[in-house]
Amino acid sequence: MRIHIQNPPDDPHFEITEAQWAEALARNPGMGPMEVSFARDDAGFARAIPEAEVVLTWTRQLRARFPKGALPGLAPRLRVIAITSAGLDPAAPFDWLPDSVALLNNRGTHADKAGEYGIMAILMLHTRMPAFADQQRRGEWKPLFSSTLEGRTVVVVGVGSLGGGIARRARAFGMRVVGVRNGADPHPDCDETHPNEALEAVLPRAEFLVLACPLTERTRNLLSRERIARLPRGARVVNVARGPVWDQEAVLDALDSGQLEGCVTDVAVPEPLPPDHRLWRTPGMVVTPHISADDVLRYNDRTLDILMENLRALRDGRPLPNRVDPSRGY
Amino acid sequence: MRIHIQNPPDDPHFEITEAQWAEALARNPGMGPMEVSFARDDAGFARAIPEAEVVLTWTRQLRARFPKGALPGLAPRLRVIAITSAGLDPAAPFDWLPDSVALLNNRGTHADKAGEYGIMAILMLHTRMPAFADQQRRGEWKPLFSSTLEGRTVVVVGVGSLGGGIARRARAFGMRVVGVRNGADPHPDCDETHPNEALEAVLPRAEFLVLACPLTERTRNLLSRERIARLPRGARVVNVARGPVWDQEAVLDALDSGQLEGCVTDVAVPEPLPPDHRLWRTPGMVVTPHISADDVLRYNDRTLDILMENLRALRDGRPLPNRVDPSRGY
Numbered sequence: 001m002r003i004h005i006q007n008p009p010d011d012p013h014f015e016i017t018e019a020q021w022a023e024a025l026a027r028n029p030g031m032g033p034m035e036v037s038f039a040r041d042d043a044g045f046a047r048a049i050p051e052a053e054v055v056l057t058w059t060r061q062l063r064a065r066f067p068k069g070a071l072p073g074l075a076p077r078l079r080v081i082a083i084t085s086a087g088l089d090p091a092a093p094f095d096w097l098p099d100s101v102a103l104l105n106n107r108g109t110h111a112d113k114a115g116e117y118g119i120m121a122i123l124m125l126h127t128r129m130p131a132f133a134d135q136q137r138r139g140e141w142k143p144l145f146s147s148t149l150e151g152r153t154v155v156v157v158g159v160g161s162l163g164g165g166i167a168r169r170a171r172a173f174g175m176r177v178v179g180v181r182n183g184a185d186p187h188p189d190c191d192e193t194h195p196n197e198a199l200e201a202v203l204p205r206a207e208f209l210v211l212a213c214p215l216t217e218r219t220r221n222l223l224s225r226e227r228i229a230r231l232p233r234g235a236r237v238v239n240v241a242r243g244p245v246w247d248q249e250a251v252l253d254a255l256d257s258g259q260l261e262g263c264v265t266d267v268a269v270p271e272p273l274p275p276d277h278r279l280w281r282t283p284g285m286v287v288t289p290h291i292s293a294d295d296v297l298r299y300n301d302r303t304l305d306i307l308m309e310n311l312r313a314l315r316d317g318r319p320l321p322n323r324v325d326p327s328r329g330y
Numbered sequence: 331m332r333i334h335i336q337n338p339p340d341d342p343h344f345e346i347t348e349a350q351w352a353e354a355l356a357r358n359p360g361m362g363p364m365e366v367s368f369a370r371d372d373a374g375f376a377r378a379i380p381e382a383e384v385v386l387t388w389t390r391q392l393r394a395r396f397p398k399g400a401l402p403g404l405a406p407r408l409r410v411i412a413i414t415s416a417g418l419d420p421a422a423p424f425d426w427l428p429d430s431v432a433l434l435n436n437r438g439t440h441a442d443k444a445g446e447y448g449i450m451a452i453l454m455l456h457t458r459m460p461a462f463a464d465q466q467r468r469g470e471w472k473p474l475f476s477s478t479l480e481g482r483t484v485v486v487v488g489v490g491s492l493g494g495g496i497a498r499r500a501r502a503f504g505m506r507v508v509g510v511r512n513g514a515d516p517h518p519d520c521d522e523t524h525p526n527e528a529l530e531a532v533l534p535r536a537e538f539l540v541l542a543c544p545l546t547e548r549t550r551n552l553l554s555r556e557r558i559a560r561l562p563r564g565a566r567v568v569n570v571a572r573g574p575v576w577d578q579e580a581v582l583d584a585l586d587s588g589q590l591e592g593c594v595t596d597v598a599v600p601e602p603l604p605p606d607h608r609l610w611r612t613p614g615m616v617v618t619p620h621i622s623a624d625d626v627l628r629y630n631d632r633t634l635d636i637l638m639e640n641l642r643a644l645r646d647g648r649p650l651p652n653r654v655d656p657s658r659g660y
Binding site: 013112113117119120124132135137139141143144145147149173272275277281286287290291296298 | 453620
């Protein structure tokens with residue numbers, strides 16, 4: 001099988017190396033004969049793509065690499081495009097993707113790291129760290145007390161890889177975890193699960209709200225100004241999804257008014273956020289630069305293990321575990 | 331038995347109320363006949379103390395309430411002084427305390443809350459939140475990546491109630507927990523325990539160092555400038571003990587030089603910290619105002635449960651579980 005790995009041109013942290021590939025093969029014996037090529041530039045991509053059966057690449061490159069109508073002509077043997085992120089939204093709409101090519105995302109890579117980030121964010125909000133950060137800027141020593149997380153309710157919107165990792169950690173701290181997802185299948189780390197349609201009904205119970213869903217046309221503006229008003233006063237929100245999943249201006253207004261007590265966000269509109277943006281300066285808001293789910297030590301190894309698991313399924317004629325449905329957007 | 335509860339004059343958060351006392355009695359049946367008085371002021375103290383057998387009060391009040399030589403004359407029937415904090419250091423030296431009076435601390439009240447604070451602090455340091463806080467102040471969007479806590483080593487100095495609570499949480503995240511304590515008794519939440527004398531030897535392994543010991547003459551300046559130099563470069567430190575347990579100026583110098591990557595401290599010298607103090611402004615330092623172990627919802631209930639457990643032991647002639655040894659300081 002011919003695999004091509006197209007790395008981003010300038011990201012030394014997450015470039016997949018030949019050594020990592022060799023280690024992945026050693027961890028995954030019996031993969032059968034494979035030829036692999038690596039490139040960072042356009043020339044390397046152009047050289048590899050006519051023969052490639054599998055391409056592993058970054059989501060942001062997809063629409064530029066495969067303009068609408070270019071497939072299957074550009075890569076007649078291509079059967080699989082695997083992307084290194086969980087979210088597909090930078091590649092939407094999927095008018096460029098023929099049915100003959102399976103699109104795989106990288107879900108499963110992010111759960112542990114996202115779980116740690118998520119529970120850190122919840123603990124910070126519970127302990128009133130945004131207020132203490134403001135006090136530290138002012139040099140003000142004023143105790144504000146809190147209790148423990150036990151028995152507090154967290155609503156997690158999206159209990160896939162990211163949200164599931166956070167739910168698992170929250171349960172370990174004795175929180176009541178309410179999952180909101182497509183359908184209402186129970187989730188092993190949620191005390192209750194509700195379908196998306198029930199979101200309005202559970203919001204008034206959300207002492208903590210975690211946004212961990214993919215960005216699709218259905219989830220854009222999911223946490224709208226109206227829904228923020230349905231949260232209990234002083235609620236706290238964590239966003240590890242995408243900036244457009246909430247109404248960013250409405251969130252900042254709600255922090256200013258006290259409807260929200262604090263937020264931790266790993267995403268913003270736009271990214272990178274310009275230096276003078278209001279999001280940086282609104283009291284109660286903690287901003288991190290889109291790092292919540294990327295485990296720098298283990299990311300590439302997990303990415304390659306997931307790819308190999310899917311290639312085994314392809315070889316054996318089984319459904320590909322990470323295949324996504326572009327019409328749903330995840 | 332005659333109990334007197336002397337509340338602080340102006341702390342509504344932690345004032346023990348008659349209702350809380352009644353609830354505690356309901357949770358602890360069979361305590362036998364007890365008369366209880368409550369006061370916040372000097373007059374109430376003076377009225378109650380000649381007949382009191384047990385006093386529950388705040389540590390900071392002790393030396394003023396019981397000047398050297400005043401006991402036993404001031405309170406001839408007094409058998410127990412129970413304090414509402416874990417640390418005794420504000421009451422030292424103990425030249426005012428006769429052997430006829432048992433001093434109880436409040437250990438056991440703080441473990442859960444301190445555990446949550448401690449793991450929050452470790453997660454924040456691991457995720458590089460101090461650097462992100464600096465970037466947020468500057469409006470700078472620059473990703474810095476990290477891995478997960480699994481397999482990282484944390485050295486916890488003092489594995490009593492606070493340090494034990496933190497060790498338990500750290501283990502749940504897969505960390506290797508190295509406890510340092512008096513003696514070297516194994517601790518159920520530590521992978522290894524070492525006696526205090528081995529501190530020098532374990533410091534080079536401390537990716538994370540948590541100070542959770544009492545302040546005594548032996549632990550004053552425990553994290554000295556010389557010992558900071560024995561930590562691995564880029565180490566991270568959490569202080570939930572007392573400000574004088576570390577050399578505060580040396581810690582700030584080490585943050586400036588990069589020897590330490592980040593610190594979270596809940597204590598300072600002095601408290602409250604003045605607005606212009608260097609501790610507020612040193613990059614890499616996160617400061618909270620002495621709130622890490624005080625669970626505002628459950629503190630008083632736990633305090634009273636611990637008191638009643640000790641009073642049952644007193645009645646039955648058993649050793650008092652929370653009795654402290656003033657010569658050790660904890």
